[in-house]
Amino acid sequence: MFYVLVMVLFKINIKDFFRHGRTPMITAFVTQSSSGTLPLTLNAARGLNLPKSLYGFSLPLGATANMDGAAIRIAVSAVFAANVIGDPLSFAEIVQVVLIGTLASVGTAGVPGAGIIMIATVFAQLGLPMEAVGLLTAVDVLVGMGCTAVNVTGDLAGTSIISKTEKSQENEQISAN
Numbered sequence: 001m002f003y004v005l006v007m008v009l010f011k012i013n014i015k016d017f018f019r020h021g022r023t024p025m026i027t028a029f030v031t032q033s034s035s036g037t038l039p040l041t042l043n044a045a046r047g048l049n050l051p052k053s054l055y056g057f058s059l060p061l062g063a064t065a066n067m068d069g070a071a072i073r074i075a076v077s078a079v080f081a082a083n084v085i086g087d088p089l090s091f092a093e094i095v096q097v098v099l100i101g102t103l104a105s106v107g108t109a110g111v112p113g114a115g116i117i118m119i120a121t122v123f124a125q126l127g128l129p130m131e132a133v134g135l136l137t138a139v140d141v142l143v144g145m146g147c148t149a150v151n152v153t154g155d156l157a158g159t160s161i162i163s164k165t166e167k168s169q170e171n172e173q174i175s176a177n
Helices: 003-010 015-032 034-047 052-065 068-084 091-106 114-126 132-177
Strands: none
Touching: 003 015, 015 132, 034 052, 034 068, 034 114, 034 132, 052 132, 068 091, 068 114, 068 132, 091 114, 114 132
């Protein structure tokens, strides 16, 4: 929903975005692989008439480093684990989870199952029980599907927004000359 709001602010045609983006989003959901979905995401960017010089750089970078779904997943998992053991996180610990989760998500591989390893790493840093990772593994496939779809959607939305802002700047430069 956040992406839709931001794209509306930048006057991006939402209907076109989802018409061209649905295939990579659904494929990311089913395969749980941002990297494996990259060729479809590149095709979607081409269909949206985004500049190849932009999406040829931003989408591969996003598939390897922009794991916003993974960052959300790590934070939610840490809060879940803390609540399961009956020791809710303090504000300082939540800030720590956000920082560690964001940094860990950048290093997460874009392949199925990589998120649970990052969750275990963050849990070790926070002193949360590893048994909670076992609980999360039971539902990891479902959570991973949604998070991967969020990652791919974010990559395509970010590229679309950058393209729109670049076109606006080009038009301002042309009219100034």
